[in-house]
Amino acid sequence: ASEVELILDLSDPALWWPHGVGEPALYDLDLALSRDGKPVHRIGERIGLRTVEWVQEKDHWGRSFFVRINGRDVFAKGANWIPADSFLPRVAPEIHRRQLALAAEAEMNMIRVWGGGVYEDPAFYREADRLGLMVWQDFPYACALYPDDGEFRANALREAESALARLCRHPSIVLWCGNNEIERDAEKLRRAFKTPFLGRSLWHEQLPDLARRIAPDAAYIPSSPIGGETPDDPREGDRHLWRIWSGWRDYPVYLEEEGRFFSEFGFQAPANPATWREALAPEDRHPQSLAFERHNKQIEGTERIFRFLAAHHRVPAEFERFVRLSQDVQGRALGLAVDHWRRRRPRTMGVLIWQLNDCWPVTSWSLFDYRMRPKAAWYHVRRGFRPRNIALLPSAKGLEVHLLNDEADPWRAEVRLRAFDTGGGVGEEMKLPAEVPPESVLRLAEIDPEAWLPDPERWFIVADITGAAESLTGAGAGDDSRLRREAGYGPRAFWFSVPFKHLRIGEAAVMVEAEERGGSPGVLLRTDRPAFGVWLEDEENPDLMFLDNALDLLAGEERWVATVAVPTGEPMAARRPRAHRI
Incomplete structure (x- = not known):
């Protein structure tokens, strides 16, 4: 076989940028191979021009972990992707388009294709290119030890070579990752049972060598989570955080967690009532029916729903209200986590929620259900991912007001703090001018909530930006001006000192x-x-x-x-x- 290298000189090209950072410019590339003046092979593709670095450098917190696109440091905001259906032939291109559009509309800029899934259809990557959604692509290995013999490695490398050659042309793919959670689990097995790390050479030697040869501009890490002395190290690498939810800890514990990049964390909620009406018989639409419990594949998943619902709301027996209140808990949990880690910028530079989508009608961690109907969490996350946002977060001394600015320009605003009672009365009020530098966070103020709330069971605090009312136009999903517009009526944050079950x-x-x-x-x-x-x-x-x-x-x-x-x-x-x- 012969290789031909063709160098194209493009002066001042338009670059491909992630969603919310700039326009994802694409070019039509047409290549034809001719013999004796006659074409024998032709390929055409839309391509984007960009540089990508995955920055891992020593700093005073440990070692950084973030993506740099065209020389600009980008805070990754996104979610994990699983196959869109349990039966892959049912996933039409329009499903990929709509589900990725929902990610972009939620102000996301990155999707992680999880290693327990598949290499997705070409339509998926083309749509990610078009929308400016960065793709973190796992190789398809997850949560297990794999054979370590020559035959398996040869087969794995043939598959990887094909995938790299097919996908490396997509500007959306900014990171290749060897596997999901194998490094972490292998380390646990080594410590507990002295089990050897089978397959280590595949992820630490052969796959990165192959990636460098076929996709020389590709960034690569051997596993997720990856870290320093151990995977999940809060000082370097990425983290999969599951002591909250799976470990039975409630979502306020997110405020205790630090890390450089959170590539998995999540909270469950049931699918929407309309989806259950299609999936369950009327007699099974009960929070403790056998059919409903079997539509949750986590061991004791439904029990966790009850545990966290009881912490925040009065638990209802009526099915649809149970669903709505459970979704409310999921949404507020993820909203708090997003606010907390965004305010840690630049120490933390990425949050990827588990998970974006679903493959069947189910109770899960997804932001929208199998029928693509958004849960409450989709809206909470969308508001939390605004390029410019305001957050109220408790501290050891009181309540902190943070302004979050992902834009390349300074943000000048006037913040208004007000106390309200649940009957509509207004109490304390404060206005604070602020200027937030580009791509940074400002801790604007700290207040004593006890001084603001005469009765915590009746009073709450709201922070907003004066004069920041803007509604959505309702244009189609392809209208970038609508996708870039802030959801709702401008940044606003609520803070309650007691859970809703105690609020009058x-x-x-x-x-x-x-x-x-x-x-x-x-x-x-x-x-x-x-x-x-x-x-x-x-x-x-x-x-x-x-x-x-x-x-x-x-x-x-x-x-x-x-x-x-x-x-x-x-x-x-x-x-x-x-x-x-x-």
Whole structure:
């Protein structure tokens, strides 16, 4: 075989940038091989031009771990991807397009293709290229020790060579990872039983050598999590954090956790009620039915749902309310984790939630369910991933106000802090001017919540940005101006000193009606008193998606929310909208 090297000189090309950082510019590349003036082979592909570095350098916290694109340090915000169906032939290209569009609409810029899954269809990577979604691609090895003989290694390298040659042209792929959790588990086995690390040479020698030869610009790590003295080291590498949720610890414990990059963490919630109506018989729609429990593949997964629901809400027996409140817990758990680790920038430079999607109707860690209907967590994460955001986080001395700025420009804002009671009354108020440097975090203030809340069971604190009201237009999913726009009505953070089960919440009258604005369908939402965890749905159309949902609202507040079709993201009018609340 012969090799031909062709060098193209492009002056001042438009570069490919991650979503939210810049435009993911793509070029059409057409290559033809001719013999005696006649074409014998031709390939065409859309390509992007960019540089990528995975930075791991010593610093005063340990060793960094983050991605640098075109010389710019990027805070990774995203989720883990699993196969979109248990039966892969059912996954049509439009499913990949819609699910990745939901990731981009949630202000994500990275997707990790988990090693327990598959190399995805070409449509997946092309759509990631188009949307500017960086891809962390695991080789398909996970959670096991693999054979260490020559025959297995030869087969593994043939497969890897084919995958690298096929996928290396995609600008979205910014990292190749040898496996999922094998290094960590092998270290545990070595310490406990002196078990040898089978397959180590594959991930530490052969695969990185192959990647350097076929995709010389590719970044590579041997395993995830990877670290220093041990995998999951908070001082270097990435972490898979599971003592919260799987280890039965509640989500406030996220505030105790530090790390350079969190590539797995999560909290479960059931699929949406409409999805259960399609999957379960009426007599099985109960939180403790056998069929419902079997639609959760984690051992004692449903028991964990009850444990964490009981910590934050009064546990209902009615199935749909059980689902909604469980989703509320998941959403607030992930929102707290995102706020906490974003405020740790540059010490922490990435958060990838487990998981984005589902492969069947199930209770799981996903942000939207098998039918692509978003859970409450999708909205909480979307708000948490805003390029510019505000966070209220407890500290040893009180309550801290943080401004988070991922943009390349300074952020000048006026922050307003207010105390409210659950009947709608207003108490303490403070306004603070702020300027946040580019790509950084500002700890603006620390207050004593006891001085602000006369009765913690009736009062709460809200922080927002004055003059920051902007609604969604409801344009199609391909409209980048809408994807780049802040969800809802600008950054806002709520803080409650007691769980909702102890909060004396008034009987708010939440009204919702269909209303078109500027040619876009939507709904108008009103409440006379503070209302929390407000969930919008359409009684006649379970596949109507509200572009903002799972809302905490103040007394007298009015919101207009655009509506689209779940399967396509195209505008769709509500027929019989209604609202639920905590």
